[in-house]
Amino acid sequence: MTRFRYAYQYYDPKTDVRAAIRENTISHKHAREIGRTISGMSLERAQDYLNEVVNKTRAVPFRRYNNQVGHRSDPGVMAGRYPIKAAGEILRLLANLESNAEFKGMDIDRIVLQNVTVHKGGITKRFMPRAMGRATPRNDARTHVEVVGRES
Secondary structure, three states: OOOOOOOOOOOOOOOOEEEEEEEEOOOHHHHHHHHHHHOEEEEEHHHHHHHHHHHHOOOOEEOOOOOOOEEOOOOOEEEEEEHHHHHHHHHHHHHHHHHHHHHOOOHHHHHHEEEEEEEEEEEEEEEOOOOOOOOEEEEEEEEEEEEEEEEE
């Protein structure tokens, strides 16, 4: 079994709380753009924002991976999308972070997302049978997401 470590180097156990999901089947590009957007938000504000993304009332601005991405009517969003699956998984991760903060006795209203790190995970390689005895590769990319919150 692989031992995972956190990428955040400045972790202080007294003021910080962290959570991670590993080898999740969400898009790395969507998770990266969501992480960039919610980094620096308070925990409650980030959860509200991701709920609005899941309900398709707010768009996630795509800054890096914006080739052929349409414009959205949200203020401040030129190119954006509604990554529902990735937003739902990161919302579950934020609920885990909130639970970890409660366990450590922190004030949840004062937690600010200090760092959101997204890494590419492993690739599950499979084959899909096709006609005439052929096969097509079907590769599923996995994603690691780490969140560090700080009580301010």
